[in-house]
Amino acid sequence: MKLKLLFFGITSDLMGVRQLEIALEGLASVAYLKRVLEEKYPQLKECNSYAFAVNEAYALDSLLLKENDVVALIPPVSGG
Numbered sequence: 001m002k003l004k005l006l007f008f009g010i011t012s013d014l015m016g017v018r019q020l021e022i023a024l025e026g027l028a029s030v031a032y033l034k035r036v037l038e039e040k041y042p043q044l045k046e047c048n049s050y051a052f053a054v055n056e057a058y059a060l061d062s063l064l065l066k067e068n069d070v071v072a073l074i075p076p077v078s079g080g
Helices: 009-015 029-042 042-046
Strands: 002-007 019-021 052-053 057-059 070-074
Touching: 002 042, 002 057, 009 042, 019 029, 029 042, 029 052, 042 057
Parallel strands: 002 070
Antiparallel strands: 002 019, 052 057, 052 070
């Protein structure tokens, strides 16, 4: 299945891009996608934590992804 990935904040800095497409075989959860991304792009491990949003809604690790989903990696936000 093909997914569109969007990167924000430090995840964009670490990746050097704001978006890319990735193909996964078979069924895949958000947790599986995270493992694949950190194996393929180990620099993502430099970000201590980040959340996933799928099709503009925050997603749990157990969510199963579908063809053409848009997945955003969102780092922690601070401010005041």
